[in-house]
Amino acid sequence: MKVLEVKNLSVGYKALIGKFRVLDNVTFDVEEGEIIGIVGESGSGKSTLGHSIIKLLPPNAFYERGEILFDGKDIVKLTEKEIENVRGTGIFMIFQNPLNSLNPVKTVEYQLMEAVKVKMSRDGKRFDEKEAKEIILNSVKDVRLPDPEEIIKKYPHQLSGGQVQRVVIAMALILRPKILIADEPTSALDVTIQAQIVKLFKQLREEEKIAILFISHDISLVYAIADRLIVMYAGRIMEDGNIDEVINKPMHPYTQGLIGSIPTISKKEGELKVIEGSPPSFLVLPTGCKFHPRCNKVIDICRNKEPELKTINNRRVRCWLYE
């Protein structure tokens, strides 16, 4: 069952130098319980995509075109009041900067309690303080925060970055949304905690059929959690498919470059290949395929005409090599 359909989504920003489009015609569906890794270099539009889906774009951003269908409604068209009812238990986003999700003048306990209240009321349950406290303490234990009783009395600024991130993840565990968007959720955490959080996300999917959009620049981490991989470049989907198939047989030269630059045990240091150059500015995007200036398989047509995202054997790929 589809829980989200993003159709032909284009999103831009207004800046002093003028308007520019970041997301360009992004289309993908999300199935119930599916974990999708969204990868790409910094600036490829991953966070913009996440913020668009939960309708929390910065004030200078605008939806140019397209639809985001969730629960029979187009998120793009929802009023602030309507989207408020979707956020939390419908769609929840863990931001790259977790402090943005917390209120600086309220304790952790207060904020997790609010989440429990929202969850109970949307599930049609009567609020029970004792039960709520138990749910809070369990969620704090689940994210491996030390001294749960003590930590919930604290304010966000009294916690480390990694602890704040775990409080936000605890909030997600309480709310159990239909869709969880996690933007680099574990980058502030050390490797052992990271592994535990990845396990928790998988458990959430198993128990609650939560769909997760896991945004990261770290393909190896995504490989440990996702079923499917979407590769973004310059605000476009370049490749999309089953994660094992994409990792073992990447079709797009950009995906091949990203995977070729992952240090793995089997590769000796000297064999690591990095993609030359850097992503283009959205103000002056190249003509044709946006990756062509950095592509080692470039052919004439790539410079002049942008390829469409084509479906080939269960995979979508935007590249002239497969036309």
Ligand SMILES: Nc1ncnc2c1ncn2[C@@H]1O[C@H](COP(=O)(O)OP(=O)(O)OP(=O)(O)O)[C@@H](O)[C@H]1O
């Ligand atoms: N508030 C903003 N105002 C203007 N431009 C913005 C704003 N936020 C993002 N952008 C532009 O959108 C582009 C995509 O940014 P975005 O944060 O979505 O990429 P990303 O792939 O998530 O990168 P990162 O991995 O660094 O977070 C950026 O290069 C930047 O030019």
